[in-house]
Amino acid sequence: MTILYYGLNCFRLQANGWSLLIDPFDDQAGLKLPRMQNDILLLSQAEGLAKKSGEKTMIISGPGEYEIQGCFVYGLPAAYNQTIYLIEAEGIKIVYLGLLQKEKLNEEQLEKLEEADILLVPIGGGQSLNSEQAASLVNDLEPRIVIPMHYQLPGLKLKLEGLEKFKKELGAKTEEVDKLKIAKKELPQEEIRLVVLKTSD
Numbered sequence: 001m002t003i004l005y006y007g008l009n010c011f012r013l014q015a016n017g018w019s020l021l022i023d024p025f026d027d028q029a030g031l032k033l034p035r036m037q038n039d040i041l042l043l044s045q046a047e048g049l050a051k052k053s054g055e056k057t058m059i060i061s062g063p064g065e066y067e068i069q070g071c072f073v074y075g076l077p078a079a080y081n082q083t084i085y086l087i088e089a090e091g092i093k094i095v096y097l098g099l100l101q102k103e104k105l106n107e108e109q110l111e112k113l114e115e116a117d118i119l120l121v122p123i124g125g126g127q128s129l130n131s132e133q134a135a136s137l138v139n140d141l142e143p144r145i146v147i148p149m150h151y152q153l154p155g156l157k158l159k160l161e162g163l164e165k166f167k168k169e170l171g172a173k174t175e176e177v178d179k180l181k182i183a184k185k186e187l188p189q190e191e192i193r194l195v196v197l198k199t200s201d
Contacts, residue, residue, distance in 0.1 A: 001090050003180040005197035007031040008158075009099060009122060009150045012038070012200075015089045018069040022085075022096055022120075030157035034201060040068055044083050044098030060085075076109055078102075086113060091184035094118045095143070099150065103133035110140065117187050119143035122150035124160030131161055135169035144187045146170065146194050147180070153199060163196065170194055 001015040008029060013020040020040040024033055043061040060066050062083055063075040072088040079102055087094040095116040105113065119141055122128035128150050129137065138146055152160045167174055172194040180195055 001092055001182055003094075003118070003147065003182075003197065004200045005147070005149065005179075006033055007153050007156065007199045009044070009120075009128075011096070011120060011147075011149070012036070013087065013089070013094070016070050018071060020071065020087070023098065028157070030155045031153065031199070032201075040071065040073070042073065042085055042087075042096070044085065044096070046081060074112065076112055078109070084109065084113070086116070092117050092182065092187070094120065095141070096120045097122060097129075097137075099128040100137075101128060103129055103136050105137070105140065113141055116141055116143040117184075118145045118147060118182075120147050120149055123148045123163070123166040124151035126150075126158065126160050131166040131169045134166060138170060138192065142192070144189075144192065145180075145182070146172065146192055147197060148194070167194065 004012045008025050009023045010025055011022045018039040020042060021038040022042045023044055038057055041057050041059045046061050058068050060073055063077045066073040074086040075083045078084045078100060082098050084098060085096045093116050095113045099122055121134045123131050123134040148166055152162045172192045174194040176196040178198050
C-alpha cells in the first residue's frame with residue numbers, strides 16, 4: 001500500500017490496482033491539488049467536494065459499510081455531522097479522523113478503532129484537534145504508525161499550529177518521507193512510529 005499527502009486533510013491511498021482520495025480541498029486553501037482519477041472518493045463532511053470526482057468514482061460521504069475492489073470502508077458518525085473512517089486493505093487497518101474536534105472518543109468508536117495500524121490525525125488546532133489533544137488520542141488508540149495532517153504548510157492560507165509542537169508532545173521516533181509504501185509485515189511491532197509525509201505535487 002502507498003499513502004500520499006497533499007496538505008490539509010487530503011490523502012491518496014493506492015493498493016491492488018485501485019486508488020482512494022480523501023477530503024480533497026479547493027484552490028482557495030492556497031495549496032494546489034493535482035488532477036487525477038480515483039476509484040473511491042472519501043468525504044468526512046457530507047458537503048465535501050464531490051465535484052472533484054469523475055463519473056466512475058464511488059463516493060462515500062457518511063456512516064455505513066462499503067466495499068470496492070477488496071477495500072473495506074467503515075464510516076462511524078462523529079460530532080458536527082462528520083464521519084470517521086476505518087479503511088481496511090491488504091491486511092492493514094487505517095483510521096482517518098477527519099477534522100475531529102473532540103479528543104475523547106466514545107466506547108463504540110474506541111472499540112472499532114483501537115486495532116488501528118495507521119492513524120491519520122489532525123494536529124493543527126483551529127477546526128480540529130491541537131497537538132496536545134492529538135497526542136492524547138494517539139495514546140488512547142495506540143496505533144503502530146501515526147501520520148499527522150491539518151497543520152501549517154508553506155502557502156496555506158489557513159493559520160494552524162506547526163508540526164514541531166506535535167513532535168514534542170508525542171515524543172516518538174520521527175521519519176520524513178515523500179510517500180509511505182508499507183506492507184503488513186513491515187508494520188512496527190514495538191513502538192509507535194511518527195511518519196511525516198511531504199506534500200505531493
